[in-house]
Amino acid sequence: MVFASLVFLCLFLPANLLVHYAWNNATWKNVTMTLFSLAFYAWGEPIWISLLIFSASWDWGVGRVIERLRGTPWAKVALVASLAVNLSLLGTFKYSGLIVETVNELLGTRFTPPGFALPIGISFYTFQTISYVIDVYRGEVKAQRSWLKFLMFVSLFHQLVAGPIVRYVHIAKEIDDHHERVADFSSGISRLCVGLFKKVVIANVAGELVHRYLDADVAHLSVGEGWFGLAAYTLQIYFDFSGYSDMAIGLGRMFGFHYQENFDHPYVARSVTEFWRRWHISLSTFFRDYVYIPLGGKERRPYRNLFIVWGLTGLWHGASWNFVLWGLYYGAFIALERLVLRRALEKLPRAFQHAYLLPVVVVGWALFYFTDIAKLGAFLKLLFFSTEAALVGPNLVAVLQEHVFWLAMALLLCTPVARVVRARLEPYPVAAGLAGVAANVATVLVAAAMLVGKTYNPFIYFRF
Numbered sequence: 095m096v097f098a099s100l101v102f103l104c105l106f107l108p109a110n111l112l113v114h115y116a117w118n119n120a121t122w123k124n125v126t127m128t129l130f131s132l133a134f135y136a137w138g139e140p141i142w143i144s145l146l147i148f149s150a151s152w153d154w155g156v157g158r159v160i161e162r163l164r165g166t167p168w169a170k171v172a173l174v175a176s177l178a179v180n181l182s183l184l185g186t187f188k189y190s191g192l193i194v195e196t197v198n199e200l201l202g203t204r205f206t207p208p209g210f211a212l213p214i215g216i217s218f219y220t221f222q223t224i225s226y227v228i229d230v231y232r233g234e235v236k237a238q239r240s241w242l243k244f245l246m247f248v249s250l251f252h253q254l255v256a257g258p259i260v261r262y263v264h265i266a267k268e269i270d271d272h273h274e275r276v277a278d279f280s281s282g283i284s285r286l287c288v289g290l291f292k293k294v295v296i297a298n299v300a301g302e303l304v305h306r307y308l309d310a311d312v313a314h315l316s317v318g319e320g321w322f323g324l325a326a327y328t329l330q331i332y333f334d335f336s337g338y339s340d341m342a343i344g345l346g347r348m349f350g351f352h353y354q355e356n357f358d359h360p361y362v363a364r365s366v367t368e369f370w371r372r373w374h375i376s377l378s379t380f381f382r383d384y385v386y387i388p389l390g391g392k393e394r395r396p397y398r399n400l401f402i403v404w405g406l407t408g409l410w411h412g413a414s415w416n417f418v419l420w421g422l423y424y425g426a427f428i429a430l431e432r433l434v435l436r437r438a439l440e441k442l443p444r445a446f447q448h449a450y451l452l453p454v455v456v457v458g459w460a461l462f463y464f465t466d467i468a469k470l471g472a473f474l475k476l477l478f479f480s481t482e483a484a485l486v487g488p489n490l491v492a493v494l495q496e497h498v499f500w501l502a503m504a505l506l507l508c509t510p511v512a513r514v515v516r517a518r519l520e521p522y523p524v525a526a527g528l529a530g531v532a533a534n535v536a537t538v539l540v541a542a543a544m545l546v547g548k549t550y551n552p553f554i555y556f557r558f
Contacts (some may be wrong), residue, residue, distance in 0.1 A: 095137040097286075097341045098293045100545055106134065107345075114349060124246050127349065134251035135214070142213035147182065150248040152179055153223035157230045157237035157244075169231060176227045184220050187213055192413040213398035217256035217410055219248050221380055226262040231330060236264045243269050253343040256338050258376035265351055272350035282347030284534055289340030290510075291537040292333040294544050296504050298331035299315070302490075303497070308463060312472045315485035320476045322494070328456050328461055331502050332361065334554045335374070339381060361508040363440055364447035367426040367456060381407055401425045411462070416470060419459040 095102055110130045117123045127156060136143045140380075156176040163169040185193075191207040198205055229235045238244040247269050253260050264268075307315065308322025315323075339356040346353045360372035370378050381403045389399040408421020431439070439447050460477070464470035477482055493502075519526035 095134055097338065097345075098290055098298075098541070098545065100542070103538030103542070104132075108325065111348070115274070124242055128242060128246040129243045129439075130251060131246070131249040131251040131254060135249065135254055138255070139214050140486075142211075142216075145187075145213055145216070146219060146249060147245065148335065149180065149183065149219060149223055151241065152176070153227050153278070154226055154238065154241050154244040158239070160227065160230050161237040164233070164308070171225060173231045177224065179554050180220050186210065187216060189409075189413045192415075196235060196415075198290070216261055218257045219254060219260050221377075222248060222261065223261075225384060229261070229263050235266050238262070238266075238269070243447060250346070250351070253342045253353060254347070254353070256335070256376075258339050258342060258353060259380055260376070261380075264354055268351050274348075274350040274499065278347040278350065278352075282344040284530055285347065287343050287537040289337040289342075289344060290541045292337030292340060294541040295537075296500075297330050297334035298544070299500060300333065300504070302325045303493070304330050304463075309440075309475075312469060312476055315476060316484040316490065317476060317480055318484075318486040318490050320473060320483075321376075322490060324456055324460055324463075324477070327459050328361075329508075330460075332508070333504070334355075341532055352364050359508065359510050361452070362448075362510070363451055364444060365431055365436065365451060366424060367431050367436075367453060369455060370428070377407070377410070383392055390415040397429055400429055404428070412465070414465040416461055416465050416467060420458060423458055423461055 095106065097103075110126075111129070113121055114124050117126065119271070132143060132147075139146075153176055156172050159172045161167045161174065186208075188211050190210065193206040194205050197203060226235075230237045233356075238247070247260075247262060250260070274504065286393060302324035304323055307319050308327060312320075317511070335358040339395070343353045343355070354376065356374060357375050358372040359377065360369050363369040363372055385406060386399050386403045389402060391399065404421040404425030405418055406413065406421070407416040407424075408419065411417045442450075457474075457477075460473055464473060516526070519529060
């Protein structure tokens, strides 16, 4: 089940809200929230829901053991056991195929890759439970005594299958005692509508263009079509994932939970370093707090630590070497900015700083998209070195004309224009309220109209 579907919007969410708000008892609210969350997950993963429950139960138990044995060597043993189990599960289900295929290519063997289907959201909930156990070990949060509350934390359907990565320490108080407020419910609805619009109206349309050009035979593409397809993917992946994050944050607020922001208009950044402070913030901070700083951060072997983190960041996104290449690509640019580029960039006008960043990001998405290294090489050759392909294909101009208003809207929404409008309306609360209601109704109606009869409705980050 996905948020941007009529089944979720018209059946699942209203039923969940009705049952949740019918109770005046916190325990029963937690029970029903957990049951609805497990049902949401089971809709797409009826088998691997057992893995989710096992992972949550294991780390709940480990957290209790660590707190009981705090200050003894056995607490560290429990931490290592948690890491071993979690990373083994992640490695088995997500990376075993890549490992076997790589061994076969290097050694000429013919081992059969295991045919595990990737459990939806395993990368997200595994990182959530790992961060919980480490925070308990560090003494930054107390272990959760209630198994039900911890299972609810791990399984909350708002963020379960595609993030953001919600760390226990950020919502620990709300897990124990969360309260629903009218203001939160109202802002949650608005945020849900914004995310729904991003996903359905922008990301889905961009996805159709991506499929048209990036999945075609590279030999039949013009240079302009290659760049346009890559630009469409640049829009798709941003609006797809930030839209999902908006919906997750909005749904959380409707039920009394406040998740941290995951995107902050990354395409307005002026350096790669700034871009990654604005893109997938929950993942960036996870690797910073649990990998980069423990390795030594900037104090000890900073560039080694940097490339380890970015190699792992790439690998987290998928069991394919192109993702590792993509991560190291960003690690290289961040290293260059630290060594050379940062001071030079700071002296340039903002327009030139943006002109530096955007091509780096757009080309980076080619590394991310093509899991076939040979096709990736052919595509990059088309973009930069082709002497045979036409500059502009015969249909590209017509496609641009057909999508000109959609493209203008998408580019505008990459900027914080909505934030500026809200700030201008703050002195006029009645006008701001009416404008907000009108915007919510309009976005829902447009999104619902586009969902009717549509079968193309993927979420990119489900595969992670």
